[in-house]
Amino acid sequence: MSAIDRIIEQFREDRAFMECVTRWETIPARSGSYRDIPSDLDPRLRTALQGRGIERIYSHQAEAYAAARAGRDLVVVTPTASGKTLCYNLAVLQTIIEQPETRALYLFPTKALSQDQQAELGDTVLATDIGARVATYDGDTPDSLRAAARETGQVIITNPDMLHSGILPNHPKWIKFLKHLRFVVIDELHTYRGVFGSHVTNVIRRLKRICRFYGADPVFICCSATIGNPGDLARAVLEGPVQLIDTNGAPAGERHVVLYNPPLVDRVQGIRRGVVNEAQTIALRLLRAGVKTIVFSRSRVRTELIAGYMNKTLANLYTDNERIRVESYRGGYLPSERRAVERGLRDGAIHGVVSTNALELGIDIGGLDAAVLAGFPGSIASSWQQLGRAGRRQTVSISVLLASASPLDQYMVKNPDYFFGRAPESAFLDADNMYILADHLKCAIFELPFETGERYSVTSGGPVEEHLAVLEEEGTIRRSGDRWYWADRGYPAEGISLRSATSDNVVIIDTTGGIDAVIGEMDRPSAKEMLFDNAIYIHRGDQYVVTKLDLENRRAFVERRDINYFTDALVKRDIKVLLEDERVEHLGCEVVTGDILVRTQVAKFKKIRFHTHENIGYGEISIPEEEMHTKAVALVFRPGSAAGDALADLPPALLAPAIARIGTVMRNVAPFFLLCDARDIGIAERIRDPHFGAPALYVYDAYPGGSGLAESLTAVLDRVLDAARQLVRECPCEEGCPSCVGPRDRSVEIDGNPKAAVLSFLEAWRAG
Amino acid sequence: MKSLYDRLKAQREAKERSPSSGAPKRPADRHGSTVTPGDETALPEPWRRVADQVWEACFIEPAPRELAVLHSAADNGILGIGDPDGACFFDTETTGLSGGAGTLCFLFAAATLHGNELQTELVFLSDFSGEPEFLERVGRRIDSARTVVSYNGKRFDAPLLTGRFLMNRMTPVLRPHVDLLFPARRLFARVLPGCSLGTVEREVLGVRRDIDIPGEEVPERYFSFLRNRDASLLTEVFSHVRYDVTSLVGLAAHIEGVCSLSAVRRPAPSAGVAEASIRAAGLGLGRLLLEQPYRGRRPHNEVLRGAGIDLLCSLAEEVEHPDSLTAAQRVCAALRRTGTPADLDRAVAIWRRFVSERRSLWATVELAKYLEHRTRAYREAEELVRTALSWPHCGTYRGGLERRLTRVSSKAARR
Numbered sequence A: 001m002s003a004i005d006r007i008i009e010q011f012r013e014d015r016a017f018m019e020c021v022t023r024w025e026t027i028p029a030r031s032g033s034y035r036d037i038p039s040d041l042d043p044r045l046r047t048a049l050q051g052r053g054i055e056r057i058y059s060h061q062a063e064a065y066a067a068a069r070a071g072r073d074l075v076v077v078t079p080t081a082s083g084k085t086l087c088y089n090l091a092v093l094q095t096i097i098e099q100p101e102t103r104a105l106y107l108f109p110t111k112a113l114s115q116d117q118q119a120e121l122g123d124t125v126l127a128t129d130i131g132a133r134v135a136t137y138d139g140d141t142p143d144s145l146r147a148a149a150r151e152t153g154q155v156i157i158t159n160p161d162m163l164h165s166g167i168l169p170n171h172p173k174w175i176k177f178l179k180h181l182r183f184v185v186i187d188e189l190h191t192y193r194g195v196f197g198s199h200v201t202n203v204i205r206r207l208k209r210i211c212r213f214y215g216a217d218p219v220f221i222c223c224s225a226t227i228g229n230p231g232d233l234a235r236a237v238l239e240g241p242v243q244l245i246d247t248n249g250a251p252a253g254e255r256h257v258v259l260y261n262p263p264l265v266d267r268v269q270g271i272r273r274g275v276v277n278e279a280q281t282i283a284l285r286l287l288r289a290g291v292k293t294i295v296f297s298r299s300r301v302r303t304e305l306i307a308g309y310m311n312k313t314l315a316n317l318y319t320d321n322e323r324i325r326v327e328s329y330r331g332g333y334l335p336s337e338r339r340a341v342e343r344g345l346r347d348g349a350i351h352g353v354v355s356t357n358a359l360e361l362g363i364d365i366g367g368l369d370a371a372v373l374a375g376f377p378g379s380i381a382s383s384w385q386q387l388g389r390a391g392r393r394q395t396v397s398i399s400v401l402l403a404s405a406s407p408l409d410q411y412m413v414k415n416p417d418y419f420f421g422r423a424p425e426s427a428f429l430d431a432d433n434m435y436i437l438a439d440h441l442k443c444a445i446f447e448l449p450f451e452t453g454e455r456y457s458v459t460s461g462g463p464v465e466e467h468l469a470v471l472e473e474e475g476t477i478r479r480s481g482d483r484w485y486w487a488d489r490g491y492p493a494e495g496i497s498l499r500s501a502t503s504d505n506v507v508i509i510d511t512t513g514g515i516d517a518v519i520g521e522m523d524r525p526s527a528k529e530m531l532f533d534n535a536i537y538i539h540r541g542d543q544y545v546v547t548k549l550d551l552e553n554r555r556a557f558v559e560r561r562d563i564n565y566f567t568d569a570l571v572k573r574d575i576k577v578l579l580e581d582e583r584v585e586h587l588g589c590e591v592v593t594g595d596i597l598v599r600t601q602v603a604k605f606k607k608i609r610f611h612t613h614e615n616i617g618y619g620e621i622s623i624p625e626e627e628m629h630t631k632a633v634a635l636v637f638r639p640g641s642a643a644g645d646a647l648a649d650l651p652p653a654l655l656a657p658a659i660a661r662i663g664t665v666m667r668n669v670a671p672f673f674l675l676c677d678a679r680d681i682g683i684a685e686r687i688r689d690p691h692f693g694a695p696a697l698y699v700y701d702a703y704p705g706g707s708g709l710a711e712s713l714t715a716v717l718d719r720v721l722d723a724a725r726q727l728v729r730e731c732p733c734e735e736g737c738p739s740c741v742g743p744r745d746r747s748v749e750i751d752g753n754p755k756a757a758v759l760s761f762l763e764a765w766r767a768g
Numbered sequence B: 001m002k003s004l005y006d007r008l009k010a011q012r013e014a015k016e017r018s019p020s021s022g023a024p025k026r027p028a029d030r031h032g033s034t035v036t037p038g039d040e041t042a043l044p045e046p047w048r049r050v051a052d053q054v055w056e057a058c059f060i061e062p063a064p065r066e067l068a069v070l071h072s073a074a075d076n077g078i079l080g081i082g083d084p085d086g087a088c089f090f091d092t093e094t095t096g097l098s099g100g101a102g103t104l105c106f107l108f109a110a111a112t113l114h115g116n117e118l119q120t121e122l123v124f125l126s127d128f129s130g131e132p133e134f135l136e137r138v139g140r141r142i143d144s145a146r147t148v149v150s151y152n153g154k155r156f157d158a159p160l161l162t163g164r165f166l167m168n169r170m171t172p173v174l175r176p177h178v179d180l181l182f183p184a185r186r187l188f189a190r191v192l193p194g195c196s197l198g199t200v201e202r203e204v205l206g207v208r209r210d211i212d213i214p215g216e217e218v219p220e221r222y223f224s225f226l227r228n229r230d231a232s233l234l235t236e237v238f239s240h241v242r243y244d245v246t247s248l249v250g251l252a253a254h255i256e257g258v259c260s261l262s263a264v265r266r267p268a269p270s271a272g273v274a275e276a277s278i279r280a281a282g283l284g285l286g287r288l289l290l291e292q293p294y295r296g297r298r299p300h301n302e303v304l305r306g307a308g309i310d311l312l313c314s315l316a317e318e319v320e321h322p323d324s325l326t327a328a329q330r331v332c333a334a335l336r337r338t339g340t341p342a343d344l345d346r347a348v349a350i351w352r353r354f355v356s357e358r359r360s361l362w363a364t365v366e367l368a369k370y371l372e373h374r375t376r377a378y379r380e381a382e383e384l385v386r387t388a389l390s391w392p393h394c395g396t397y398r399g400g401l402e403r404r405l406t407r408v409s410s411k412a413a414r415r
């Protein structure tokens, strides 16, 4: 009996453990579906495969190879351990062998992934002596290597941001590469959704446009994690027919998925053991049984805490820490530290890892036998990606989802049918979003004059005449003859970011002992919440106190110190209306569009004792608030309007929950109509808004400067409200669930059913 | 519901309000009278319209008197220009300074020498649609030259023109390219506040421009012209580019003049170069003469190389001079490489001087190597290294010196 089988049996027989289990689901083992190595494959490639122990390939790999070689765009759904890279490398390398002038572009969503990929592809290339030249081209590529990469790289590995701002605007330098571009690989396609996906789709439009100019017509090979609609998403990004390959031919061992609600420590108040302590306990049991384990946590601080507690428990000089090595992993570590952890996991030197969702993406860390999720990750798709990190092709695996005290987590463990029955979320995007299209049209015209009557995108893209008229009036483009030319000294891609996050990171400098050493970095908004003066910063298990946060120079100075507490900033968010563009009566409420300032302030922090997590004091923080200027739409419920009166009719105690929950419903429904991702919009509710003097619900763009989503809500509000009402009315839950108004939070909503309140509000509003 | 056009306009205005946006701030004249395309505005004499939206002008003037230097340098010159009559001194003006596929070249200037005359030809693009014909005419100018000469053209003008040719599906014309920026940096970087063509031209050639416009204002001026079709807006631009190419000829002659002057060690009146410029150029000039990096595949000019060695040696002798160490290092490396007894003697003299007068660790190591491997004077080498080890500043050299000491001591003992 193997270690994993033994520990599963132990858990099964452990009454205390099983009392916390709300569902133990066993997913039976699946045998693989194999195909012969394609007959046209070059002997060198065949030998290389055999060198890696591959005598036959999986059915989905064979399908992907056939489609790509036949010139069909494709998307293949690739869970962990399904041999994703062969889905594209086989076709690409075979074509390179046949025609060495062939070029391929690999797009990865993050830089870390592209480096990992190069290592992996490097193996294949080395093994086969094909001598295919692979080069990474991103912001970190030194100038001295760039020209060689452009001239001789057969496979260029990059990210969408670099394609957008570095490659496409300089395409004449890439002529050799672009002329012979035969394949474009888009890995982690599921990350290209919402506003980010809309941006990337426009970058792909521009790439195709330049390819057409050079007479190239590359095949697109996409890989996606399991989401609700991988085929639709690929069709949205590529804007053409795409072959969907979603039958996974890789074998999989038996999988145990356990939903676990930590035990009550205070039955009267209903308080349960915290996820941090519970996760480390379960993970340690697995590790001590000899099972390779990953723990996913929802924040950077918790990642450090769980890893720290585990290492402290294991610490023992005489047993060499029981010969178990546990590491933490998150963004903000030095790249070399992250590489070392990835390598340690692959070669077995590291047995356990605690990570944020940073390891949810396709970074290769080898096979793991167990996953512990310290809290519900927020979406079904993410949950399955994290749970899927445990599981190998042949052996049994176990993953445990631990619920925190939040209503959402509690709902998931108390309603296992909901969790197991619900399909992963779908991804949407809107490439014709006015803001985004306008930005990329500028870049496109910069790259190549626009012919009168030219279709910016082959299949859709709609009319762009109005965009052109505005740009001409603005003076950034000029019509000359029958073409539109870029007529501005600027470089448009420079001012257009594909992502909402800022790239100006704060560098963390350890000054202990008078030696300044950079130990990591953090994005600016997070730094304000985690690196304020006197904050305790934990880095790979070591405690530091922040001596000075120097925001102006993007530096935080820290010093090693052993302290018995950590810090947690209290974040306050408020909204200030800067300017009203338009105020209209619409559908029984007042709809106001305009500019707002979203201000995030950290003014105080809590000191929390390690292990017991009791609050042992407060401290003041004085740093400027983080501001985001963006676009918003506010629904104002004034007395006398249908919505206002409907709200006023609710029992006073339910007023606040009702407005908050309208926000939750909006978040659930609006992405379908706005074709965005839930994280692209912010929602704020006010029982009495100081600007409008009435209850109000704000929906705003989570991108600095706005992304056009809030603005277009007005046009679809009618349908959004109908869908919301229908969703709430038809949802089978009693008092609210994550699909509709959100689970009831009994700590606040003591009397009354929030779902009923929302429904009666919506019904009365729409009837009024 | 507002129309898309209105929404786009509103969006643009909102962006201009928003401090976080990167929307370009544009000058106020952008809504000036716009003339519809095709409505040609005549450019004054001597401009001739040669194709739709393409204009040419030609100016002939006496060649600068320094020209003789270029002729006498020819294939033996330090710059590798060759016969000056086959050279095309060129410059471009563009719609942006950051490059990228959206930056167009709208003005090309080429200066060529014909006997005692300097001929400057300008090709101007009065609207984007004429670009293929414009490039065709630019290509013709380059095509007829044996060498092209520019200032920073290797990094900017040439790749930009190549890109424009490719984007118009035309074959780029390529010629051997001499970029005067690099030799100018060697000669003037230490004595001038900057190495822009304007600065070099003013400070070195003594040129005063009467009608001119700062280079960074050129794109905006051209855009104004495109909107208003008022050719008078371009007067300064045309003058600017003519000054640029004329100065290129003067600068090339000046550089060749300084080099040949330092080689013959006597005033060359035709070059109009003062002995003072040679001294000021010092290290840069010495290296330029010694290394001769811009002569392409031509063999080294030994006369100039000898002049470079002399110059660097004399600089190395001025122990107080801030450049003397670098000069010594460069010249000794070259002398050691040739390795003739005479050259080695010169190097040894410099090393000894640096050891005795400056306690130079570099010179100690070089001299010790020489004594150990060439003359096998192990005792002397041993003593030399031992002395150096007693110096307080030997720092990072210590390990290497100690290993060397052990080795030469044992060699000395064995003898």
Ligand SMILES: [Zn+2]
Pocket: A731, A732, A733, A734, A736, A737, A738, A739, A740, A741
């Ligand atoms: Zn529900």
